[in-house]
Structure formats: structure tokens, C-alpha cells
Amino acid sequence: MKRAFPVYDICALSDDQQHDLLVSRFAPYLQKHQNLSLPHKHTFYHVVYFTKGGGSHAIDFKNFAVVPNQIYFMAPGQVHRWNFEGEVDGYIINFSESFFRSFLLRPDYLDTFPFFTGNIDDEVINLPADMQADVTGIFEQLIKESSRNGKLSLDMMRVLMIQLFIATARQSPNSSRVTAPNYNYTLLQNFRKLVDEHYITLKLPKDYAALLYITPNHLNALCNDMLGMPAGELIRERVILEAKRALVNLELSITQIAGKLNFSDNSYFTKFFKKYAGLTPEEFRHNNLNNGNQ
Numbered sequence: 001m002k003r004a005f006p007v008y009d010i011c012a013l014s015d016d017q018q019h020d021l022l023v024s025r026f027a028p029y030l031q032k033h034q035n036l037s038l039p040h041k042h043t044f045y046h047v048v049y050f051t052k053g054g055g056s057h058a059i060d061f062k063n064f065a066v067v068p069n070q071i072y073f074m075a076p077g078q079v080h081r082w083n084f085e086g087e088v089d090g091y092i093i094n095f096s097e098s099f100f101r102s103f104l105l106r107p108d109y110l111d112t113f114p115f116f117t118g119n120i121d122d123e124v125i126n127l128p129a130d131m132q133a134d135v136t137g138i139f140e141q142l143i144k145e146s147s148r149n150g151k152l153s154l155d156m157m158r159v160l161m162i163q164l165f166i167a168t169a170r171q172s173p174n175s176s177r178v179t180a181p182n183y184n185y186t187l188l189q190n191f192r193k194l195v196d197e198h199y200i201t202l203k204l205p206k207d208y209a210a211l212l213y214i215t216p217n218h219l220n221a222l223c224n225d226m227l228g229m230p231a232g233e234l235i236r237e238r239v240i241l242e243a244k245r246a247l248v249n250l251e252l253s254i255t256q257i258a259g260k261l262n263f264s265d266n267s268y269f270t271k272f273f274k275k276y277a278g279l280t281p282e283e284f285r286h287n288n289l290n291n292g293n294q
């Protein structure tokens with residue numbers, strides 16, 4: 001039986017760079033960490049820009065085709081795997097949650113970028129032709145700065161990364177969020193954070209509405225307007241996502257996972273999972289195991 005999928009921090013993936021930051025060309029990084037083709041988690045933010053390659057990559061069990069001039073972003077805690085075809089290259093940045101904190105004095109700054117909010121559909125971006133040279137230039141400057149030492153070099157890398165984030169975020173239809181998040185956007189982000197904290201014990205929109213000091217109708221209207229789904233569906237999606245993450249760990253039985261997610265019994269968990277995921281927990285685990293062995 002396989003052990004649980006690993007959770008990597010930056011120290012585990014780097015021998016000689018800062019514990020809060022790792023910058024590299026992608027081909028040598030991939031060669032060194034071939035085991036990352038298996039499902040795994042990160043404790044850090046993760047950015048990859050492909051300049052060459054094919055195949056697929058999955059973020060929280062949603063698959064994306066790998067194409068040149070594609071950039072993807074991941075927040076800490078998401079499950080990830082690669083399945084590349086042929087020669088792959090580009091650039092990679094791994095950085096800790098604390099890397100920007102003292103520099104910006106805005107703990108929520110990264111949350112203003114759509115691709116760092118945990119919404120998978122915002123995390124993979126195919127860059128237009130007129131951006132590709134500029135983005136490649138930023139990564140080349142990051143590689144150059146990473147070979148230097150000292151606080152000023154780290155600050156320069158922070159500036160370059162923010163430049164990269166802003167330039168990429170401008171490709172989003174919601175780019176105005178980056179500089180001026182409005183009340184509804186901030187409220188939605190607070191709702192998502194609360195769901196991440198309490199999805200095991202709080203299952204109903206009214207529970208979260210009370211924590212946000214708004215009515216359940218207001219919360220549902222907000223989610224329908226900004227996400228195209230009611231608040232209850234977002235809560236259920238979070239429970240299903242965590243169930244999928246747990247099912248990748250073959251050391252946990254279905255009954256243990258049901259208990260961990262606060263379901264009264266295994267039967268109810270199985271019915272819930274099948275209703276919203278389209279297959280039983282056993283079928284999901286079997287399919288994921290087969291894909292992992294390919």
C-alpha cells in the first residue's frame with residue numbers, strides 16, 4: 001500500500017537558495033525532482049511558466065493541457081501533479097507565505113490577485129504573444145538576481161515578482177481587483193477564507209452569513225452574482241475537494257475519511273460524494289490510483 005502523498009516545503013526542494021524563495025529554470029528543476037509527477041502538496045506559493053513542452057498538469061484534480069507560453073499559479077495546500085510529454089522547459093518560482101509580508105505591510109496583498117484566491121479556473125493563463133517577451137525578460141532577471149546575495153537582491157526579486165503578478169493579472173477580466181478590491185470582492189474572499197477554516201463543522205450558508213454579519217439571502221445573492229453559484233454549492237465544493245485530497249492518501253479508509261469530514265456514517269458520506277462528484281469514493285480512489293501508475 002502506498003503511503004500518504006507528500007507535502008513539500010521549499011527547504012526540501014532547494015539545497016542552496018533562501019528558505020523563503022526558490023527560483024530556477026524548469027528543465028533542471030524537473031530533472032532533479034522527478035518524483036513531483038506524483039500527487040503532492042506545497043506549503044508555499046508555486047508559479048511555473050512554460051516556454052516549451054506538452055502533456056498535462058492537474059491542480060486539485062482538474063486537468064490542464066501544457067502548452068508553451070502558459071503560466072500557472074498555485075496557493076499553499078493545493079494538490080498537484082505533472083504528466084509531461086517530450087522536452088519541457090521554462091521557469092519556476094516557489095516562495096513562502098511570509099516572503100512579501102514585511103516588505104509590503106499588507107498581509108492580504110496576494111489575495112487581491114485572482115490567481116492566488118484558490119479558484120482553479122483563474123490559475124492557468126495562456127499569455128498573448130505581445131506579453132511573452134516581457135514575461136520571459138522578468139524571469140531572466142529573476143534568475144540573474146537569484147545568483148546574488150544580500151537583502152537588496154531579495155528586494156529586487158520581490159519587485160520583479162510583483163511586476164510579473166500585475167502584468168499577468170491584467171489578462172483577467174477582473175483586473176481592477178488588483179489595485180482596488182471592492183466591498184463585494186472583499187466580502188466574497190472573507191467568505192471563502194471562513195469556508196476553508198470551518199467547512200468540517202459549518203455546512204450551511206446561514207452559519208457563514210452570521211459570521212460575516214450579513215443575511216443568508218445577501219450571501220447567496222453575492223455568490224450567485226460573482227461566482228454563478230449559491231453559497232451552499234461553494235461550501236459543498238470545498239468539502240468534496242478535501243474528500244478528494246484525503247482519498248489520495250491510501251492509508252486512510254473511507255470510514256476514516258468520512259469521520260474526518262464530520263459525516264455521521266460512511267453511507268451518508270458515500271451518497272454525498274457520489275451526488276456531487278459523480279462517482280463513489282472507492283471509484284475516485286481507484287481511478288486516481290490507475291492514473292498515478294501510468
